[in-house]
Amino acid sequence: MLAGLFLSLSTSVPTSWPSPGDFLGPVRLPRAADDEPLLAVRAGRVIVRPGEEIENGVVLIERGIVLAVGKDVPIPEGARVLEGKVACAGFVDAWSSLGLDPVSVYDPNVTPSSRTLDALDPWQQPQERVEALRGGVTSARVQVGRASIFAGLGALVYTDERSTPAVLLEDACLAGSIGLARGGRVPDVFDRVAEVDRLIGALDKARRYRESQVEFRDELKTWLEGVAKKVTELEKDFKKAKKDREKEEKDAKDKGKEFKEKKFKEDKKPRAVRFDPDDEAIARAVEGEVPLVVEVHRASEIRRLLDKTEPFDRLRLVIAGATEARSFAEELAERDIAVIVWPTPMGTWRADEYQAHDLALAGELARAGVRVLIGSGGGSDARELRFLAALAVGHGMDAADALAAITSAPARVFDAAQRVGTLERGRSADVLVFDGDPLDTGAPLRFVIARGRLVVQ
Amino acid sequence: MNAMLLPLSLGVVCVLSPWLAAQEEDDWTISADMVYTAAGAPIEDGVVRVQDGKITAVGKGGGGSLEVAAITPGLIDLGVEIDTGLYSVEQSRESAASLSVADALDLFSFQWKRELTSGVTTVLAVPADYDVVGGLGVVLKTGGPATLEARLVRADAVLRGALGTQPSSGNNAPRFGDPANFYYRRPTTRMGVEWVFRKAFYDTIQGEGVTEPAIAADHDVLRRVLAGELTLSVAARATQDVRTAIYLKEEFKIPHMIIDDAVEAWREPELLVRSGASVVLPPFPADGRVDDGFVNDSYFVPLEAARMLHDLKVTFALSGHGSREVGTRLSDQAGLAQRGGLAFEDALAAVTLTPARMVGVDQRVGSLEVGKDADLVLWNGKPFEPTARVVGVLLNGRLVLDPRPASR
Amino acid sequence: MKNPKLPPAARALCAGVLLAVGHADGKLVIEAGRIVTQAGPDIENGRIVIENGRITALGKADEVEKPWDAVVLGGPKTVAFPGFIEAHTSQGMDRANENIDVAPFLDIRDSIDPVAYYFEDCLRYGITTVNVQQGANCVVGGRGMIVRPVGMTVEELTVRPLYGLKLSARPKNGKSRATQMQALRYAFDDLKHYLEDLVEKERDERGYAKREALFQGRDLEEEKAQGRAMGGTAWKVDGLDLIPRGALDEKFAPLLDLVEGRYAAFIHCADPLDVAHALEIARANGFLARTTLVIEEDCWKAADLIAEAGVPVVLEGALVDVRRDPVTGEEQETFVPGVLHDKGVRFALSSESPSTRAPAFQAALAIGRGLERAAALDAVTKVPAEILGLGAEVGTLEVGKLGNVALFNGDPLSVTSWVEHVVIEGKPVYDRSKDVRNKQLLEGVQPANTAPPSKVDAPDPEHADEAGKEGAQDEKKEDEKKEEKEEKKEEGGGKGGGR
């Protein structure tokens, strides 16, 4: 194993907050956990990130933040020390609806600008979140609107519920789905193809919406400059114009004709683009500010989706489900399109879109270089994540890839790599302590630390 | 727009004192400002002594290990409607008299505990009313180990029949073909229901050779009803159903009959008095109107119905129908009966001794007398008043709801 | 609660009978064995003198002098109680909601039904002031009004017109919590965009006019601002003073008044998540100070949030939340007013509660469940009065206040006591001995020459919404039945092995 990344730390524990500069993007700082005692985890193997471990390293945690990870980090007295064989970062479920109001999850008239945050219901089914924590899942990407083509803005949330806001990222992604059975009706081929085209059409419209906004801004700037120049001119020869006008007025009155004002002409002000919340949301995905997660399963739709999204170069596409994506492995790897796989055993009674389901998909995609994420299938049983990763390894996936698929990879794809997914200084203190390898379902999970608080022991 | 602050800390949950693991101790002395024994005058500053599940002493005196405002006997509800729905009645034949609901009860259901913690300690469980003659009902306690022999007070307490619209609900006669089999059902009207009812008793009385063992068993049960060994409990809500029940009672000279869920029994005073049937009143709806539920019709029960039946000297009991809403349970019905003019003692009797007597278990439960089961309800004020509440319950001498922790 | 319509003739007859009791000249004396003033200790056999609708004297019988020409009501065994106040209801109307999401321009005045059964029930339970708002099946409903439950015309009913604006955080039919919150947010975003566009257009026009005048050599007198700057605390659109308020579109004007804090807001919440959404919207748009939450029983879980926001609450749900814990299967009963009282939330009980309609009976149930007597009685008198801003007028029996009195024939909290007389603004408007429907409810005897009660016509379609509301209640019952059926099925991978 690579020698641990050694971090020397001055003995004095820094009291100041890690500077905001450390954090990337529109991320909310977790408020201080109520004054928890200092926590320290000592483990035979500390997995900083899959593939990088420290031999009997120590993880120091204070106020919900990992303060230091290293070989011989000094542990201040008064800290509570937890021993274990292996320590690694908390699992991140890439595809879940944990803690959401069930009606909203399957609401068909969700629009691209709907926010999953509005459905986050801490008072509903707390035991689902407790079970998820006991399964090691400390944060999850949750999504409403599984039954509509566009499902709005997903969010990245912590699974433990406390007074501090449980939201890690309000707008982790824009989501959509193609070819799913909506309202009990299984779409035929033409419907499915039409859904791809509607999705692409919406992306295109949003792109033009954003371009026209930029255009409008430029036109308005030039127009305003023009007007300002015009006004200075007019003010300059206002006195002359006033004299001329009085003369003309007098003449018209003398001749008994009716005085006619001079016609004033100027080019019209450019019209602003009408504000459309849906286009705003989709435009953010087209510009790559947030990834676009599309649940799609059959080969024909994946083929069409990959071809049609080619021109959107800044779009960060992520495919969920991807049951028949085996033959597109190279293209997915080359275009760096992440794939969220749901490797659960399925009997014969599976939904129409999972007909070609095979547990080996995750392994094959990973071997072809695709960035593979593992999710619990959009349902609320996130506690199965560890079993799913183990099953994927059992069917040919490399162990390090599988651990990455539930820790660092989802954090990276959803722009939260600075907060979760790895055990490094400055990260949120989500730490799991095992009696064996993290994916060894035979070895029980001893401790779960979520945001610096020991929740399971 | 900042994210919502969603705190975990729920509002202080001031729930009923939590269900305590059944206290092992079996002997208690409980004193109260008023002890309503339902078997004589109420005792001021009385005390009740309980040992090994039985009442060993009732009398004046104080200093009990528990001090409460009032003690009443465990309440008894004959119309509690806790059953496994359509699984509790055998619909393969119209009259399944020999089948008992004892084999179809779910003693793990939370509804028993809901009744127990609201003061109801003994109930009559009967099959659902989807058959004309549903089968045998049992009287059992609402607490204790979740097995029937632990909770049973009286097996085969009543034979359950039903008139009105429910037994015929959902049946549809075919447009052609043999109507009599199980897959096309008779009856489809109230007349049909009465025909099946009369036919069951008529065949029993004729008693000619019946080959089918199940039918023979049914006839034995019906014969016991005719001989008066078994009480017949008939669900009859509308005026015409109450009349039909009484006519059937007089036609077949059925000695003991309870008219259950008798919404409009108050409209037939002469028939009730003449027939000598006893009555179980439904919970009093706020606007007096009870919906039929199977057809678009509704029936009317005034608040004074209990007082009217009392004045007619008809034996009657009140029922809460296992209501989920606080304020409409059996203890509240006794209050509403008083609002209709019934005296407190008669209201107390209508939820304790009278129902016990109607199903023949009054030698074990129904009143606070030495030797009876130690089923006690402890109140924090005048019983059945809205300003009072059940704070403690003893079942078979075990404290199943503890008044001591200061719970709201 | 069914609200079946008797044929108009019969209804007029009933209402007429009630009113005949009142009389002119405005002098009335109430003598009672006990007067519960709710503003100090009870007065044993006291006397209240009401002249021209207001209480002019109140005290022990021998200390208060009785004017010679006053009508006297009550007797030694009666108890006088301040008239109860209904802080929020959607009853007494033809239809509770339009079906468009955002309709702030609607007004209750156009749909209130002076002779609805609900108002008759109010008198029967001693309720003298009712705040009628739109129903909850909306995103932004319309404006409501405060009424007295007696009178033949809307004007006679009205105590305060155009009072309060109704919003709902509970999803409208066909919406989920996510889309409902989205619609609520858009309602205020649309207002903002509308105002900004209006101001921008006005500025452009003035800019053009100035340039044209310069070009034509005219002096342009500077137009003074016709409107007034935008008030409110949350967000502002500067330059709104350029626009005369009359020019604002009727669809947006009430919403603007709400944001500027000139309207009281009533937000309906069914779940704790709704409470969180409601408070967020109220804070974001600056009307939290004038917000009242109309909650159902499940919202006790968000009592902390409500206490933190300091908003008053009307409890339209049941007094006790009976809920099954999915993990343990045990049933938990939580006494909602108790939780609200512990958290210091000001709450009012409502006649909408399914537990029971009568406020006195609800207060008694609350006392039975452990709430102090004073808090329970306040919840049906003083607190609703303060919520409606009528603290100085009603809620207690004090000199100078309106003469709204409910006269009981015994202790109001006992189950056997009835409201014998109701006096609104000095006029006796209800007398139980002449109450036809109450006689039938009590004795079951159908008095002569009144419509037969048994054949009640099914709710006609135009009450669809009311039926809808009822439907919602039936749905609620349905859910409970379904919930209980699931519980009956208990655990397990489902029959047939989780197929």
Add this chain to the structure above:
Amino acid sequence: MTPFLTTVLASLPVLSAACARPADENVLQIRARELWVGDGQRLENALLVVADGRIRSVSTGRAPDVSLPLYEHDGVVTAGLIACQSESGAAGELYDDTRAVLAGAHTLDVFQPEHRDFERARAAGITTVVLSPGGENLVGGIACAVKTAGGRVLEPRSALALSFSGAALGRTNSAQFFFFGAAEDELQGPAEGGPEQPGRSARGTREPTSYSGAVATLQRLFASGAEPYASAERGQLPVTLDAWDRHEIVRAALFAREHGLRGAVRGAPLAGDPEVLSELKKSGLGVILGPWSAEQTRASLESLPRLSEAGLPVAFALDAPAHSPEDLRLFAARALSVGAPRDAVWKALTVDAAAIAGVGERVGRLAEGMQADFVLWSGDPLDLRSRAQKVYVDGVLAWSEPRPHR
């Protein structure tokens, strides 16, 4: 002792055994890094000798007989897994709508050895499957235990399937009857214009329609003394009682105790409930848990450790093909995740399952004389990361991993 000497000494007994009998052609020796006997013992680099379908010897430290074929396995060797309730290769055929009682039905008649379900079961390390009805009939018929390879029937009369669950109760054609999950059309009763003879009925209209009716029917059947009820009462034929809700389990346990039946309750997610457990202990019935769906609550996951503490045999129901054979080990992993002891979970997959299926002395453990059903795993079988690399049924290689794994 020099290394040379030890090998000679070690091989002496084998030589003597070998030359005593002519070398059989199908003797197979397997040396593995670790061997799980099945009763909790774990042997390091053990030697398993298999001859014509039976296990000849299991030992550790003994050198293999060089003249016989030897296979070195760097992994774990265990007995084959046993799934206690499944419809492999017979989906939808093991129940009948029209009649509640199918005493004469025999699942052996539906056994299709070559069906693909069995191949997928082998791939998951399952060597024995009990084909038993799914609890939709009051008396479902006789279940049989079969091997997942070679078409061999291990036990033709494994158990008599009875059902105390709501699924077995017919439904009247009364419109109000909302059977949980029933499709809308089922409620309309027999198709209009269908044939008129009384016996004919669409799914859902069948006697009995209530628990009390079901108990009465079963009492009558058992009182009649006919087969197969008589042999069940005599204890020759074990029974499986399908029961899901707690009151159904208690009713089944009371009935079994009353008629002296032995066997197991199937389904019973909340069998761990203390009051249900006390009734089960009195009746001595085992429990076939599940199958479990993903959203199983913790209470039902914890019933496995509670049952094994109480000393009752516990096994897993697979209910293939509705559930994939991979689910068997997933159920085990879920049980482990709530703290069930490893031995109890492993026994539920092998030893207890064999005992419940009535074949406890023939399969389920690696011991001399047992049938040679065993699996070579890449690692600890309770860890989902390991896979079955080779599966042997009756000593014959029945399945091996298709592609070489890097």
